[in-house]
Amino acid sequence: MSNTQNTITEFTPLSAQELGRFLRDNFANNKSNVYPVGGRTSLQFLGTNNLSGTLLSTQNIADVIDYPARDMTITVGAGMRVSDLSAILLEENQELPIDISHNPRATIGGGISCNVSGPRRYGQGTFRDYLIGMAAVDSEGRTFHAGGRVVKNVAGYDLCKLMIGSRGTLGVLTEVTLKVKPKQAKLEAVWINCDSFETVDSLSEKMLTSATRPVAMEGFTPEACKFVVADARISFPTNNPVLLVFYEGTEKELLWQIGTLRNELDLPGVLSVEEVGDESSLLLLGTLTEFPDGGDVPATFQANMRPSRVASFLESCTHRELSAVARMGNGIVIGHLPDDSGPETQKQIIKDLSAHTREQGGNLILLNAEDSIASEVNWWGESEPSWNVMKKIKQSLDPAGILNPGAAPFE
Amino acid sequence: MSSNTQSAAQQLIDRFRNVVGEDGLLYRPEELIVYECDGYVVEKSVPDVVVFPSTTQQIVELVKICNDLNVPFVPRGAGTSLAGGTLPVGGGVMITLTRMRNILEINLRDRYAIVEPGLVNVQLTQELKGSGYHYAPDPSSQGACTLGGNVATNSGGPHTLKYGVTVNHVLGVEYVSPQGDIVQLGGPLEEIPGYDLTGMFVGSEGTFGICTKVWVRLTRDPAAHRTLLGVFETVKDATETISAIIGAGIVPAALEMMDQGIIAALEEAFHFGFPLDAGAVLLIETDGLEISVEQDAQEIERLCTENGAREVRRAQTEAERQLLWKCRKQAFGAIGRLSPSYCTQDGVVPRTKLPEILDFINEASERHDIRVVNVFHAGDGNIHPILLFDERDPEQIKRVMAASDEILNRCIDLGGSVTGEHGIGVEKISFMSRLFTKDDLEIMGRIRIAMNPTGCCSPSKMLPTAGACGMEHIERSHPGKQAHA
Numbered sequence: 054m055s056n057t058q059n060t061i062t063e064f065t066p067l068s069a070q071e072l073g074r075f076l077r078d079n080f081a082n083n084k085s086n087v088y089p090v091g092g093r094t095s096l097q098f099l100g101t102n103n104l105s106g107t108l109l110s111t112q113n114i115a116d117v118i119d120y121p122a123r124d125m126t127i128t129v130g131a132g133m134r135v136s137d138l139s140a141i142l143l144e145e146n147q148e149l150p151i152d153i154s155h156n157p158r159a160t161i162g163g164g165i166s167c168n169v170s171g172p173r174r175y176g177q178g179t180f181r182d183y184l185i186g187m188a189a190v191d192s193e194g195r196t197f198h199a200g201g202r203v204v205k206n207v208a209g210y211d212l213c214k215l216m217i218g219s220r221g222t223l224g225v226l227t228e229v230t231l232k233v234k235p236k237q238a239k240l241e242a243v244w245i246n247c248d249s250f251e252t253v254d255s256l257s258e259k260m261l262t263s264a265t266r267p268v269a270m271e272g273f274t275p276e277a278c279k280f281v282v283a284d285a286r287i288s289f290p291t292n293n294p295v296l297l298v299f300y301e302g303t304e305k306e307l308l309w310q311i312g313t314l315r316n317e318l319d320l321p322g323v324l325s326v327e328e329v330g331d332e333s334s335l336l337l338l339g340t341l342t343e344f345p346d347g348g349d350v351p352a353t354f355q356a357n358m359r360p361s362r363v364a365s366f367l368e369s370c371t372h373r374e375l376s377a378v379a380r381m382g383n384g385i386v387i388g389h390l391p392d393d394s395g396p397e398t399q400k401q402i403i404k405d406l407s408a409h410t411r412e413q414g415g416n417l418i419l420l421n422a423e424d425s426i427a428s429e430v431n432w433w434g435e436s437e438p439s440w441n442v443m444k445k446i447k448q449s450l451d452p453a454g455i456l457n458p459g460a461a462p463f464e
Numbered sequence: 465m466s467s468n469t470q471s472a473a474q475q476l477i478d479r480f481r482n483v484v485g486e487d488g489l490l491y492r493p494e495e496l497i498v499y500e501c502d503g504y505v506v507e508k509s510v511p512d513v514v515v516f517p518s519t520t521q522q523i524v525e526l527v528k529i530c531n532d533l534n535v536p537f538v539p540r541g542a543g544t545s546l547a548g549g550t551l552p553v554g555g556g557v558m559i560t561l562t563r564m565r566n567i568l569e570i571n572l573r574d575r576y577a578i579v580e581p582g583l584v585n586v587q588l589t590q591e592l593k594g595s596g597y598h599y600a601p602d603p604s605s606q607g608a609c610t611l612g613g614n615v616a617t618n619s620g621g622p623h624t625l626k627y628g629v630t631v632n633h634v635l636g637v638e639y640v641s642p643q644g645d646i647v648q649l650g651g652p653l654e655e656i657p658g659y660d661l662t663g664m665f666v667g668s669e670g671t672f673g674i675c676t677k678v679w680v681r682l683t684r685d686p687a688a689h690r691t692l693l694g695v696f697e698t699v700k701d702a703t704e705t706i707s708a709i710i711g712a713g714i715v716p717a718a719l720e721m722m723d724q725g726i727i728a729a730l731e732e733a734f735h736f737g738f739p740l741d742a743g744a745v746l747l748i749e750t751d752g753l754e755i756s757v758e759q760d761a762q763e764i765e766r767l768c769t770e771n772g773a774r775e776v777r778r779a780q781t782e783a784e785r786q787l788l789w790k791c792r793k794q795a796f797g798a799i800g801r802l803s804p805s806y807c808t809q810d811g812v813v814p815r816t817k818l819p820e821i822l823d824f825i826n827e828a829s830e831r832h833d834i835r836v837v838n839v840f841h842a843g844d845g846n847i848h849p850i851l852l853f854d855e856r857d858p859e860q861i862k863r864v865m866a867a868s869d870e871i872l873n874r875c876i877d878l879g880g881s882v883t884g885e886h887g888i889g890v891e892k893i894s895f896m897s898r899l900f901t902k903d904d905l906e907i908m909g910r911i912r913i914a915m916n917p918t919g920c921c922s923p924s925k926m927l928p929t930a931g932a933c934g935m936e937h938i939e940r941s942h943p944g945k946q947a948h949a
Contacts, residue, residue: 123711124814124845146713168655181663182632195903203812205629205844205884207618207667208892208899209926210908214631214663223659235713258573262596264687266753302756309755357655359574383654384574418657433657439649443658445914450907462657 061088065110069130069190069227072114076225077194079107084453087192089221091132091163094155094346097421098167098220098460106455111162114227117141119202125233126185126202131162131226148236150177152342162226168218171342172299175382176268177234184213186230191223192451202230215446221457223450237301240268242329242337243314244289245296250371252322253294254364257381260298263317265310269299269380271341272367274388276376281344285336293324294367296381299338344378345420350389351399352422352430356406358415360384369409373402384415396425403430411435418462433462473512476533476557480515483525488563490514499558502540503605504548504891505855506807506865511538511552518563520638520646520676527674527921528644530557536920539674541582541610546808547889549617549669553924559674561612567591568677575682576635576652581612581675585619588680597682600627603885604793612675618667620885622718622792625843626751627683629885631666638677639665642921652679664911669887670922672915686717686751690761691779691788694746694768695739699723699838701772702744703818706842708767709748710815714760717751719843720792726837726850729798736791742774746842747792749785795839796850802837803852807864810886811875815845824874825849832867834860846884847875873898888926896928 066072079085086106088099111132119128122145129138135153138161142148152171153164163169165187170179186200189212199212216226247253253272260270273281278291289295300310311328318326329337347353356366363379363386370377370388377388388406390399403426407417411434419432440463447454447461458464477491490496491513500508512535517523530537536556543550552558565582572595579588585606589598602621603609609619615637620629627633636650650662665672696702702721709716722730722745727738738745746768750760765776779785799806813821822838825847829836840848849871853860872882872895882888882895896905908927912919 121814121816123707123816125710126814168660178628178632181660182628191907195907196901197904197907198900199904201879201881201899203814203845203880203884205620205624205812205841205846206881207629207885207887208881208883209888209896209904210911211618211631211664211667212908212911214660214666215911217660217663219659235715261572261575261684266684266687302753306753306756309753355655357653359571359652361573382575385655414651415653416657437656437658439647439656439661440658442647442649442661442915446659446661446664446911449910449914461659 061104061106061108063108063110065113067113069114069188069196072109072111072225072227073190073194073196075109075194076190076192080193080453080455084455086455086458088457089166089225091160092134092155092158094159095163095167099457109225111160111225111227118228122147126204126230127233128186128202128228128230129161131229132160135159135161135164142233143236146236147233149183149231149233151180151183152338154343154346161229165217165229166219166221166226172269172271172338172380175270175380176266176301180217181214183232184217184229185232187213187216187226188228189216189224189226192453192456196227197224200230204232220460222447222461223456225456238303239307239331240299240301240334240338241307241311241331242297242299242334243311244327244329245298245318246290246324247294247296248322248324250294250364250368253296253367255322256296256318257360257364259317260382263314265300265314267298268301270382271297272363272379272381273297274367274371274375274377276374277344277378280376281337281340281378285333285340287329287333287337289327290325297337299334341378345387347389347421350392351394352390352403352426353420354388354403354406354417355420356386356388356410356415356417358384358410358413362413362415366409366413375402387420399426400430407431407434472533476513476529476535479529480513480526483522483529484515484517488516488518499540499543502543502545502548502550504546504551504807504889505805506861507548507551507890509552509555511558512555514558514560516560516563520640523559523640523674523676524644524646526557526559527640527642530920531644531918536923538922539612539616539670541613542584542608544605544609544613545617545889546810546886547883547891549887549889549925551890553890561610561674564676571652572597572682574652577680577682579611579678579680581610581615581678583611585609585611585614592682596685598685599680600633600683601630604796606793611678611680615666615675615678616668616670617885617887620841620844620846622720622841625719625841626715626717631663633681633683634662634666634678635681636662636679637665637675639673639675641673642916642918646676647673650679667887669889669926671912671925673921688754688757689749689751689785690757691785692748692761692764693777693788694748694773695742695775695777696744696746696773698743698772699822700819702746703822703842705746705768705771705773706818707816708771709764710843712763712767714750714763716748716760716764716843718747718749719841720747721745721838721840721842722747722792722795723838725802725835726795726798726839729801729837730791730795732801733798734791734794736787738791747788792839799850799852803835803854805855806850806852807868808848808850809868809871810883811847811872811880812884813845813847813875813878813880815843817878817880818842818845821847821874821878825871828867828870832863834863834867836867841884844884845880890925893926893928
């Protein structure tokens with residue numbers, strides 16, 4: 054949020070009903086813009102720089118509505134903080150195994166709306182795999198539901214999927230039902246120092262048929278490596294390409310998996326293999342989860358491509374001295390532009406990286422950009438044919454176009 | 465049939481013939497009768513024409529002709545729908561995808577495959593054998609059902625307990641829209657900017673268009689399995705064991721239940737060696753690392769015994785494991801020994817409510833004097849009570865419908881749903897207003913109009929609205945054979 058010249062008010066309803074009344078009255082009277090917010094950790098996703106309307110907060114809609122732990126589902130208000138949700142689940146030795154950044158402040162509704170995920174998406178999946186029911190309020194103030202509270206349910210259109218990643222442009226989430234899983238006992242990582250990105254690529258491919266089953270596989274540029282070891286307060290070599298492999302499970306399972314991996318890694322190009330240890334592994338996971346929040350960097354991008362293309366993209370990022378982390382098995386690279394680069398250089402880097410991903414059949418979006426370039430760069434990449442369909446969906450659910458306008462790729 | 469209708473039908477046939485050729489068409493009454501229903505035999509409606517396209521472009525042309533002549537159309541795969549999802553309500557055109565059954569690409573490095581909609585589900589996994597990967601969604605009908613149909617209904621199967629349903633394994637779809645455009649949603653990438661339209665398309669039961677290509681995620685084969693058969697004196701003991709297993713934090717790969725009625729039919733048909741005097745059996749599979757599965761299996765054995773299992777058998781070899789799964793997946797095939805017709809329901813309840821719903825099913829069975837056997841995905845709470853009857857007897861049909869309604873209403877009362885994997889189709893449209901509010905249905909209706917403006921694609925499915933595209937006229941001139949409820 055950067056433009057302070059337009060009128061923006063805030064409203065924090067005490068309940069979903071009050072939220073609905075607000076939207077109904079707004080639609081009937083002014084049809085002012087409405088910007089749903091949760092923990093305010095992704096304000097850069099608010100559609101345009103010219104904000105005018107109301108920030109509508111869900112922070113008071115945060116109760117546990119239903120938690121039949123033996124059914125392994127939970128229904129909560131969408132404004133519940135992720136940290137609170139995690140604590141509630143932990144009491145039953147359960148978890149929602151999605152790594153959500155800004156954990157203390159982020160809300161579960163916000164996480165869903167921005168389709169947040171982290172390193173463990175490789176082994177544990179994303180919100181698409183866990184959101185089984187929801188209630189939301191549309192721009193006209195009507196509450197609508199989809200899914201339910203059972204883990205299998207194909208009644209009606211799957212509007213849950215539609216809401217995931219919709220950034221508040223289709224409705225304001227007020228209630229979510231999630232599948233949960235038993236909490237894994239331990240987490241450990243293995244730091245594999247490689248002589249080249251070619252080796253990183255070969256190893257990633259080898260992991261596809263490893264006898265082990267990693268829950269995450271992360272690759273780094275050297276710049277990212279330096280940041281990660283500093284932030285996680287660990288001591289590992291940072292001058293070479295790295296593949297970091299995470300495992301979850303019981304102590305026995307981890308021991309076996311790490312031992313087996315070591316045997317499998319007896320390969321040329323592998324310079325060293327280090328076990329990170331459980332405490333440091335947790336710190337590393339936290340650092341990597343928070344990595345997309347670049348702080349004061351000029352811009353942060355997310356490049357999506359096929360996993361087989363990731364290593365060469367990381368190499369390209371390295372040549373540009375970018376700090377970038379890759380979810381190797383998912384084909385996702387998140388990177389920050391260097392903060393000592395000027396606007397013209399930044400714009401060129403974004404253009405070049407977009408072209409690179411496009412050539413590889415992928416896409417590149419921006420997660421954040423400074424004011425100096427924000428209005429001059431393409432946040433969503435090249436137009437996709439499916440955007441026409443998205444536009445029709447938006448028009449059908451928000452005909453007045455007042456929910457977070459400008460935040461969807463086709464706008 | 466009026467002469468106007470005859471000439472319209474002839475025009476349709478002639479124009480279709482130009483697209484798919486004579487051998488891509490069926491239009492004689494004796495040929496069309498085969499397509500009067502799918503796996504939901506209670507309702508029947510004969511299409512006017514059945515066409516078999518071989519390419520996406522042919523589908524585009526067929527759809528445009530339908531639009532031109534204001535004729536409704538419905539896609540169909542293998543016709544295994546158990547909810548009337550492919551019923552051509554009011555006649556119209558049935559576009560059958562079974563000739564589009566190629567595997568277009570398998571990419572193990574990037575863990576996806578691209579398939580055509582008419583590919584039989586199990587054939588993809590068979591093709592992947594030896595690669596270390598498989599396609600995870602495994603409906604019991606996987607030897608016949610098609611991937612396009614799986615996309616339409618968001619199919620499940622026994623292993624969804626651990627691996628999820630179809631939507632969790634679909635990265636993208638290509639479809640021909642009801643207006644005749646080719647649209648791609650998603651693709652081989654995990655993320656694309658904007659809305660998850662792929663996720664919305666899966667489970668839309670053919671109402672958004674005709675799927676012509678699917679990008680599916682491939683799943684690592686587990687390193688090891690343990691497959692157990694728990695034998696129980698009573699259904700109650702078996703359902704309490706299910707709760708105990710899930711409550712212990714164990715998530716098996718599959719957890720299936722079969723009651724005495726279906727066990728008897730299976731034994732008679734296949735001679736698997738099931739105990740005929742058992743009240744129920746649980747087929748439980750754990751998979752994962754070798755180091756983990758044995759521990760899980762032992763814990764499961766302990767829980768079964770603690771909850772009254774008479775015995776717990778283990779598959780000692782892969783062949784024995786396959787045999788156990790064969791018996792589960794062929795259960796429906798054995799029903800012919802019990803009755804000439806059956807109607808299976810697809811309700812879902814929270815797992816902890818399984819004992820309640822099974823008691824209720826027994827009561828409903830007695831109340832309506834309709835025999836019911838049960839084989840279902842116990843781990844998910846997804847029940848499949850199979851109501852046995854003779855469709856030639858209208859009185860029995862009435863009682864089956866009444867019992868079915870009661871069971872599904874009870875599922876809703878217990879906090880569940882009326883369909884876990886078969887879809888709403890035509891069968892369960894009347895339940896939509898019990899499951900959803902008017903506002904919910906209105907919003908779903910808006911989305912449907914956005915995707916399918918004239919309503920000509922798969923009319924009268926899923927949502928409780930009237931058909932469109934001149935449906936009223938067509939319905940009157942082609943009254944389908946329907947069960948007298």
